[in-house]
Amino acid sequence: MLITILVIAAIAVAGYFLWKRGDQDGDGDVDLKDIKLSAKDVKEDLEEGIDEIKDRAQDVIKELGDVVSAIKGVPTKGQLNKLTKQELVNSAKADHGADLDISLKKTTLVNKVYKLYR
Numbered sequence: 001m002l003i004t005i006l007v008i009a010a011i012a013v014a015g016y017f018l019w020k021r022g023d024q025d026g027d028g029d030v031d032l033k034d035i036k037l038s039a040k041d042v043k044e045d046l047e048e049g050i051d052e053i054k055d056r057a058q059d060v061i062k063e064l065g066d067v068v069s070a071i072k073g074v075p076t077k078g079q080l081n082k083l084t085k086q087e088l089v090n091s092a093k094a095d096h097g098a099d100l101d102i103s104l105k106k107t108t109l110v111n112k113v114y115k116l117y118r
C-alpha cells in the first residue's frame with residue numbers, strides 16, 4: 001500500500017515537473033503533448049549526463065592503472081586474478097617497464113605479471 005502511494009506520488013511529482021517546463025510545441029497551451037516533449041528532453045539530458053559520468057569514470061580508471069603496486073608486498077595469483085587485463089598490462093609497464101600484450105588470455109597475463117613480481 002505504501003509503495004503504491006509512493007509510486008503515485010513520484011508520478012505526480014514527475015508529471016508536475018514536466019508540466020512546469022511549459023509549452024514545448026508552441027501551440028499556446030500546456031497539455032499531454034508538451035509533457036511528452038518535456039519528458040523526451042529530460043531523458044536526453046539524463047542520457048548525456050550518464051555518458052559524461054561514464055567518460056569521467058574511464059579517466060579515473062586510467063589514472064588508477066597502476067594498481068598492482070598498491071597491493072602490499074608480492075601479489076598473489078588470487079589478487080592478480082581480481083584485476084582487469086588492462087590493469088595487469090598497466091601495472092607491468094609501470095612497475096617493471098614490461099610491455100605485455102593485452103590480447104593475451106587473462107590467465108596468461110596473470111602468470112606473466114605474477115612472475116614479474118617474484
Ligand SMILES: [Ca+2]
Pocket residue numbers: 023024025026027028029030031033034
Ligand atoms: Ca503546447
